[in-house]
Amino acid sequence: MSKNTVSDRFRKVDVDEYDENKFVDEEEGGENQLGPDEAEVDSLIRQYPSLFTRNLMGALQAVLKNPPINTKNQNVKDRAEGLVLKVLSSFKSTDIEKGVQSLDKNGVDLLMKYIYKGFEQPSENSSAVLLQWHEKALSAGGVGCIVRVLTARKTV
Amino acid sequence: MSYHSFLLEPISCHAWNKDRTQIAMCPNNHEVHIYKKEGSNWNKIHVLKEHNGQVTGIDWAPESNRIVTCGTDRNAYVWTLKGDAWKPTLVILRINRAARCVKWSPKENKFAVGSGSRLISVCYFEQDNDWWVCKHIKKPIRSTILCLDWHPNNVLLAAGSCDFKCRIFSAYIKEVEEKPAPTAWGSKMPFGEVMFESTGTAGWVHGVCFSDSGNRVAWASHDSTVAVAEGGKTAVLTSETLPLLCVTFITENSLVAAGHDCYPVLFVYDSNKAALSFGGKLDVPKQSAQKGMTARERFQNLDKKATTDSKEAVLESLHKNSISQISILNGGKARCAKFCTTGMDGGMAIWDVKTLESAMKDLKIV
Numbered sequence: 001m002s003k004n005t006v007s008d009r010f011r012k013v014d015v016d017e018y019d020e021n022k023f024v025d026e027e028e029g030g031e032n033q034l035g036p037d038e039a040e041v042d043s044l045i046r047q048y049p050s051l052f053t054r055n056l057m058g059a060l061q062a063v064l065k066n067p068p069i070n071t072k073n074q075n076v077k078d079r080a081e082g083l084v085l086k087v088l089s090s091f092k093s094t095d096i097e098k099g100v101q102s103l104d105k106n107g108v109d110l111l112m113k114y115i116y117k118g119f120e121q122p123s124e125n126s127s128a129v130l131l132q133w134h135e136k137a138l139s140a141g142g143v144g145c146i147v148r149v150l151t152a153r154k155t156v
Numbered sequence: 157m158s159y160h161s162f163l164l165e166p167i168s169c170h171a172w173n174k175d176r177t178q179i180a181m182c183p184n185n186h187e188v189h190i191y192k193k194e195g196s197n198w199n200k201i202h203v204l205k206e207h208n209g210q211v212t213g214i215d216w217a218p219e220s221n222r223i224v225t226c227g228t229d230r231n232a233y234v235w236t237l238k239g240d241a242w243k244p245t246l247v248i249l250r251i252n253r254a255a256r257c258v259k260w261s262p263k264e265n266k267f268a269v270g271s272g273s274r275l276i277s278v279c280y281f282e283q284d285n286d287w288w289v290c291k292h293i294k295k296p297i298r299s300t301i302l303c304l305d306w307h308p309n310n311v312l313l314a315a316g317s318c319d320f321k322c323r324i325f326s327a328y329i330k331e332v333e334e335k336p337a338p339t340a341w342g343s344k345m346p347f348g349e350v351m352f353e354s355t356g357t358a359g360w361v362h363g364v365c366f367s368d369s370g371n372r373v374a375w376a377s378h379d380s381t382v383a384v385a386e387g388g389k390t391a392v393l394t395s396e397t398l399p400l401l402c403v404t405f406i407t408e409n410s411l412v413a414a415g416h417d418c419y420p421v422l423f424v425y426d427s428n429k430a431a432l433s434f435g436g437k438l439d440v441p442k443q444s445a446q447k448g449m450t451a452r453e454r455f456q457n458l459d460k461k462a463t464t465d466s467k468e469a470v471l472e473s474l475h476k477n478s479i480s481q482i483s484i485l486n487g488g489k490a491r492c493a494k495f496c497t498t499g500m501d502g503g504m505a506i507w508d509v510k511t512l513e514s515a516m517k518d519l520k521i522v
Contacts, residue, residue, distance in 0.1 A: 021274065023298055023319065105394055142396025144380035151359040151379040153320075 025153060035068040035080035045090055056091055060099050063087045064110050069154050077156060081121075084114045089129050100136040108141040113149050113156050157511065159474050160198060162191070163502035168211060169481055170498045174218035176485055180204075181498065182211035188225055190242075206233050206244045213258035213269070220264045226255035232269050232279070234288060247288040249277045259304045265332045268313050270301030276315055278327045278347075293325050293348045303363050303402075307370040311336040311345055314373050316361030322375040322383075324352040340371045340387060356392045357381050363402040363413065363482075368490035372425070374411050376400040382413055384425045384432050393423065393432040402482040406492035406509065409522045410435065414479035414497055418471055420507065424522060435521075438512050439473045477501035 016022060044059035063084050068076045091099055103111060115137060118130045137145065149155070163183045170181040178201070180190045188204040188211055209229030216223050223242065226232040230251050233244040249255060253272030260267045266280040269290075274297050279290040299318035306313055313327045326345035328336060341351040352373070354361075359378030366373050372386040378399045383392040400415035409427070414420040422435030477500035485506065487493040498504045513521060 021298075109394070143398055144394060144396040147378070147380040147399055148358075148394065153358055 035071075035076045036063045036066050036083055038079070038083060041083055041087060045087065054090070056087070056095065057099060057102055059087045059090075060102070061107075064103070064107055064114075067110055067113075067156050069156060077117075080156060081114060081117050085118055085123075085126055085130075088114075088118075088133055089126070093132060096132055097136050100133070100140050103140075105141070108137055109145055109148050110156070112137050112141060112145045113152065116149050117156055157474065157505065157507055159503055159505040161501070161503040162198070165502055166477070166480070166500035167498040167502055167504065169214045170483065170496075170504070171214040171216040171223065172483060172485065172496070173216050174221070179504070180214050180216055180223055181504075182214060182225075183502075184210065186210060186227070186229075188214060188223075202242055204235060204242050204244070207231065209254065212254065212256050215258050215260045215267065217260040217264040222260075222264070224258050224260060224267050226258040226269050226271075228254035230254060230271075232258060232267075232277075234267075245288065247279050247290065249279070249290055250292070251275065251277060253300075256300060256302055257304050259306055261306045261310050261327075262308055263310045263333075265310075266327070266329060268304050268306070268315075268327060270304050270315060270317075272300040274299060274301075276301055276304070276313070276325065276327075278313070278329065280329050280332045282331070291329065291347060293327065295348070296350065296353075297323075302361060305364050305366050305373075307339070307341075307366050308368070309336050309339060309370060312339065312341060312351060312366075312370070314364045314366055314375075316364040316375050318360045320358055320360065320377075322354040322357075322361045322364050322373065322377075322385075323350055324373060325350060352385065354383065354385060354390065356390050357383050359399070362415070363400065363404075365404045365411070365489075367405045367408050368488060369408060372405070372408070372427075374403050374405065374425075376403040376413050376415065382411070382423055382432060384411070386427060386430070389430040391425065391430045391432040393434065395421075395434070397421070401478065401480050402497075404482050404484060404492075404495065405489045406484070406487075406495065407490060407521060412438065412482065412495060414482055414499075416478045417473075418475045418477060418479060418499070418501075419473040420479065420482065420495075420497060422521065436516055438507065438516070474505050475499045475501055475503060 041063045044055050044062050047055040068080050115130050115134050165184040168182040168184050172179050178192045182188050186207045189200050190202040191198040192201045207227040207229050209227045211225050211227045213226045223235040232247040235242040235244050251271045251273040255269050255271045257270045269277045276293040277290040279288050282289050301315050301317050303316040311328045314324050316322045326349040328345050328347050357377040361375050361377050363376040374384045376382050380395045380399050398416035400413040403413040406412050409425050411423045412420050419439035424435045425432050479497045479499040482497045484492050485494040485496050494508050496506050
């Protein structure tokens with residue numbers, strides 16, 4: 001067999017980078033987005049407005065505020081995801097539905113985004129909790145909600 | 157509501173003639189078939205064979221009775237009826253990717269072709285050379301154009317694209333028309349000017365439509381949203397269904413859209429609040445007989461599908477697969493009385509607005 005003496009270094013070049021028609025997403029300032037406030041969420045989780053019931057609804061609303069969608073800082077995103085997972089895991093199974101009902105449409109979409117992000121990095125027991133939340137969020141938001149998670153170009 | 161199953165393959169695109177007795181469609185191959193309604197049958201009367209690739213767009217000009225087709229072979233043909241046969245004329249579009257959609261302008265002196273080459277070809281007939289020539293709208297389109305719709309003034313063109321934006325361009329060709337009067341979208345309209353660019357939706361724009369007056373534009377996006385823009389304000393409605401593929405106005409305030417969920421849906425636009433709301437699902441549900449479930453069936457279901465539901469996995473809608481195109485049959489976009497949908501199930505359904513209104517209570521078409 002003849003040996004290929006022509007240089008094949010071109011095979012290591014990423015030709016898509018040099019395509020002048022390559023689609024580049026618009027840059028949107030995301031430096032100020034810090035994700036949900038950790039202190040606020042923590043205090044709300046620990047709050048007991050009435051005997052034996054924690055203020056988890058409040059914690060849910062707080063953790064879904066200020067989502068780090070536009071930022072490029074991966075740490076901010078990971079921290080936000082961790083916080084959300086903490087809040088979602090502290091809910092009792094029977095309260096999950098009420099939690100989902102308390103959110104508006106955008107809230108349900110955002111919750112679904114966090115749920116799928118959580119599926120990407122499963123830790124012990126996180127998937128079970130997330131699946132329960134997924135079922136309730138699906139009945140509230142429908143398949144359209146999942147489609148929006150899939151088509152979002154900038155996500156949490 | 158009538159449903160006719162033409163083929164087993166998807167109907168790629170369709171167009172009706174002026175008196176709605178003939179329909180031209182592409183049966184997912186390189187040809188265009190023209191069917192004529194005779195009594196209650198549809199008979200194939202013509203087969204137009206010229207394209208070398210799948211025909212992706214057909215439009216039939218009602219007044220001049222010309223058909224324009226475009227395909228993945230990067231060509232467009234204008235067909236004229238000579239005697240008993242349709243004769244094609246090639247139009248050089250100067251694109252190097254497939255053509256995706258084509259629309260005649262309201263006055264039928266030009267047509268626009270959207271393509272994967274990230275540009276729109278606006279073609280008009282040059283009398284001196286006896287030839288169709290085209291001009292390109294390139295900036296600022298960054299991906300394939302999926303759908304087009306003309307404004308009633310024959311100059312403005314709405315285009316939905318895979319770069320997640322719906323834009324309104326000016327397609328003013330000085331050789332064939334006068335300078336247009338100012339509209340709600342702007343007054344200076346040189347060729348290729350962007351009069352409007354959408355914000356607020358992500359996802360490919362599958363369908364776009366101007367309202368009858370031309371003051372509103374609606375588009376359906378792949379992130380399961382529908383939006384209407386008018387006078388600088390955009391109203392977006394996120395839907396709980398699968399993405400919608402085609403949208404059309406049936407009155408100035410009501411839109412009908414259809415898509416991957418296989419049934420048309422009504423949306424109502426309130427211009428005072430600049431808000432879009434869900435009007436209702438337009439489908440005639442089949443009255444399936446409720447059979448009792450035996451205990452054996454119940455356990456089988458639980459074993460096989462982990463559910464005790466007795467609902468079978470059968471679509472109850474008229475179309476059995478995604479609806480890809482919707483067209484107005486009569487009444488125009490102002491007072492549509494009938495519209496037609498074709499889809500991936502090879503079937504065509506004709507929907508009667510009055511019948512739908514009476515069949516579904518709470519359905520109000522404003």
